[in-house]
Structures are given as C-alpha cells and as structure tokens.
Amino acid sequence: MVCSYCQIKPAEGYLKWYCSDCSKLKRLINLHGSRVYEILDNVLLRSEDKQRNKELLEIKKEVKDQEQKLSDSDHLYDTKEKKEMLKELKDKLKKK
Numbered sequence: 007m008v009c010s011y012c013q014i015k016p017a018e019g020y021l022k023w024y025c026s027d028c029s030k031l032k033r034l035i036n037l038h039g040s041r042v043y044e045i046l047d048n049v050l051l052r053s054e055d056k057q058r059n060k061e062l063l064e065i066k067k068e069v070k071d072q073e074q075k076l077s078d079s080d081h082l083y084d085t086k087e088k089k090e091m092l093k094e095l096k097d098k099l100k101k102k
C-alpha cells in the first residue's frame with residue numbers, strides 16, 4: 007500500500023497509513039504544532055521567491071552589461087554586415 011499522505015512511498019508501520027518520511031513529519035507536527043508550518047513557509051516558500059528574484063536580477067544585470075558593451079562598441083560595427091550582426095546580438099540579449 008502506498009502512503010496516504012505523499013502517495014509516493016510505500017506505507018509502513020502497524021497501521022500502514024504513512025511512509026517513514028511522512029510519519030516523521032507527522033511526529034514533528036504533533037510535537038511542534040503550527041511552528042512547523044511557519045518554518046516551512048519561511049524557509050521553503052519565501053527563500054524560493056527570493057532565489058527567483060535574485061536570479062532575475064542577475065539576468066537583468068547581465069543583459070544590461072552586455073547591451074552596454076555592445077553600444078560602447080557601436081563604432082566598430084561600421085559595415086552593413088557588421089551592423090546586422092550587432093542587431094542580431096542585441097535581439098538575442100532581449101530574448102533572455
């Protein structure tokens with residue numbers, strides 16, 4: 007029988023309701039009550055948001071830097087082909 011909570015691991019123990027991981031979680035909830043949910047919220051949910059925000063910021067910064075580098079070197083792209091190449095590069099950066 008599969009664990010009735012996570013529905014992934016096999017159920018264990020006498021009653022065969024929960025797997026070993028979910029049994030442990032249940033014991034922690036019984037012991038610490040709502041603190042368990044607060045900790046999960048703070049650690050898992052919020053830090054994930056923060057991580058994503060940080061990643062987005064890093065990507066934006068990188069794109070800006072690259073765009074700046076490209077516009078600094080605009081004068082080097084003096085032929086038609088080179089200008090097209092520059093436009094392509096800028097378009098690629100925008101897609102990121």
Ligand SMILES: [Zn+2]
Nearest residue numbers: 009012025028
């Ligand atoms: Zn489980």
